[in-house]
Amino acid sequence: MDTAGEIVDYLEALASELVRLGAATNQYHILVTGGAYMMLQFRQRRFTDDIDFASIVPVQVGQGEVFETAVIRRAEIATRGSANVFSQAVRSVAVAHKLELDWLNDESAVYLYDDAPRAELFLWQIFKGVLCVYLPTSPYVFALKIAANRRKDQADIQALINEIGIGSRDEAQAIVDRFLLPEAQEFWEVQKKIKRYFRS
Numbered sequence: 001m002d003t004a005g006e007i008v009d010y011l012e013a014l015a016s017e018l019v020r021l022g023a024a025t026n027q028y029h030i031l032v033t034g035g036a037y038m039m040l041q042f043r044q045r046r047f048t049d050d051i052d053f054a055s056i057v058p059v060q061v062g063q064g065e066v067f068e069t070a071v072i073r074r075a076e077i078a079t080r081g082s083a084n085v086f087s088q089a090v091r092s093v094a095v096a097h098k099l100e101l102d103w104l105n106d107e108s109a110v111y112l113y114d115d116a117p118r119a120e121l122f123l124w125q126i127f128k129g130v131l132c133v134y135l136p137t138s139p140y141v142f143a144l145k146i147a148a149n150r151r152k153d154q155a156d157i158q159a160l161i162n163e164i165g166i167g168s169r170d171e172a173q174a175i176v177d178r179f180l181l182p183e184a185q186e187f188w189e190v191q192k193k194i195k196r197y198f199r200s
Helices: 004-020 034-042 075-079 085-097 109-115 138-148 151-164 168-181 181-185 192-196
Strands: 028-033 053-058 068-073 117-126 132-134
Touching: 004 034, 004 053, 004 085, 004 117, 004 132, 028 034, 028 138, 034 053, 034 132, 034 138, 034 151, 053 109, 053 117, 053 132, 068 109, 075 109, 075 181, 109 138, 109 181, 117 138, 117 168, 132 138, 138 168, 138 192, 181 192
Parallel strands: 028 132
Antiparallel strands: 028 053, 053 068, 068 117, 117 132
């Protein structure tokens, strides 16, 4: 996916397919993260292989309001309404638009559930009344990306540092402490990774 507009188009197509399959009486709540988030919010990333998402249950709903959420396991999103309707819709969009079958990918969701289970986010857009798409705040994404710190994350991390205005290791650590569980920080060696971006 080369543009934010493409991401929006595919999400719109997914919502239309959900309606076509009879899911119009349900609402599916998904949190979009990763490269797709960076493209939608920063418009500087030029490409993403897929749209990373996690299925969620919002604690409170409000357009534009930032709030915390409880996340649920990926299997639950496919069982709301007709069995596997969501998966069927994702597959149909892939075929219609010549996308990879995993263009909408929840493989990374397990890290959110296990390592950063209290996400700070906001309701971004509702498609066709059925697909509710949420985006996380920049600090939450920073915590996730600093933990991963893959080569493809490094430019995103620097962009997030600039956007948030993080000036020191202590400030970065304070953000990470808000979202990443202590055992996750230890496993991902987060303190070492923070030191790569800050002199003090």
